[in-house]
Amino acid sequence: MDRFYSMQIFVRVAELNSFTKAAESLGLPKASVSTYVQQLESQVGTRLFHRTTRNVQLTNDGLAFYERCKDLLMDVEETEGMFRDEGLGVKGRIRVDMPVALSRNVVIPRLPEFLKENPQVELEISSTDRRVDLIQEGFDCVVRVGNLADSGLIARPIGEMKVINCASPQYLKKYGTPKKLEDLSGHLLVHYTLTLGGRPFGFEYFEDGKYKTMKMKGTITVNSTEAYQSACLSGLGIIQAPEVGLRDLIKKQKLQEILPKIISEPMPVSIVYPNRRNLPRRVKVFMDWLDDVIKDYINH
Known part of the structure; x- marks a missing residue:
């Protein structure tokens, strides 16, 4: 005491x-x-x-x-005060990390409604594609897209995002539109890796009951989702990315879906938080709100 x-x-x-x-x-x-x-x-x-x-x-x-x-x-x-104040709003600071695109396009535009209901909450939002160390860097929770490593943390699944293949109209005009997997030998892939210098995964497809990757040529490798999408828009190659994030660009004819029958593995979305027996109420309230907002986005 x-x-x-x-x-x-x-x-x-x-x-x-x-x-x-x-x-x-x-x-x-x-x-x-x-x-x-x-x-x-x-x-x-x-x-x-x-x-x-x-x-x-x-x-x-x-x-x-x-x-x-x-x-x-x-x-x-x-x-x-958890029983005494159950009907009242929460207060305090919440530190959260999430991918850049999810923060910019989904969460931050909806934050005014959360803060209106919880005006005594202070939010610290980190937006990065880097896998932060939740414990060492002091985050209350993080949103992660993709398969999770067994880290001893608690994962709360939110849903999955369908992944599609896309290219820009100018790229397809130059290289042609591939109709089947074999056609990709004459095409370029925008390579994505979390760490530059790491080995890119290649083009992913489903065959014989499992997901496989095929090596493809490419003139650019990036380490952020923003640069990945920008490279595709600039005609630098094909990308494989969540359909929900490309929907507006396809509608505006800035990108075009290709090879619709060749699918890659859906990307799971999860909220990850420390293994704490007594999770602060403010964090639980925020995670519940975050769950609803992201589900609404990926199921839209």
Whole structure:
């Protein structure tokens, strides 16, 4: 309990940038506030503040510790009030990571409705195609597209996205429209890999009850979904991507679906979160909302 109380005092000092003001706001002697912070620094094994006669400032370690303390204190407050406040909105910060296209096209445009219902929530959204380390980087949950590795994390399946083959009209005018798998020997593929220098997978197709890949020539390799789509629009080759993200481009005749009978494996979409027994209510509420929004998008 002393450590919990020390964390509360530390957060107050950090927010007011003053031991004196923190002591006044808490109704404690300044010496007591200083003692609690010193004990906390001894417990965590690092200096949390730079102290001068005129100024109190968080160290780099102190800043990181302050962010975690705020989350922990909010979790305790939320847990203590989970029955008392069940009919009220949630509050606190939520850190989430998701692919760039999903963030830009699906989630962020719908966020005003979530924040209207939960005005005391603060969201930190990371948008990247890189596989972040959920635990090490401090995310509450992440949205992942594609097959998941066995990581010891909890996966909440949302659905699957149908993958189609596409090329731009100018590309097809130059190279012709392939009608069967064998025709691809005379075509170019836009190669995609998460890490440049890695080996691209090739063109995927289903045959004899399983998914296979065929090597194809290509003049460009990219490591982001934005660049992947842009390369296709520029006539640099064929891509295989989720149909839902290409629908508007096909409708506007900027891209054209090809080889509709040759299918690649659908891409599963999941929300992944740490194996925590007491998941903060704010995270659960956000994940439920996220589940509905993404399902609506991929099933549209």
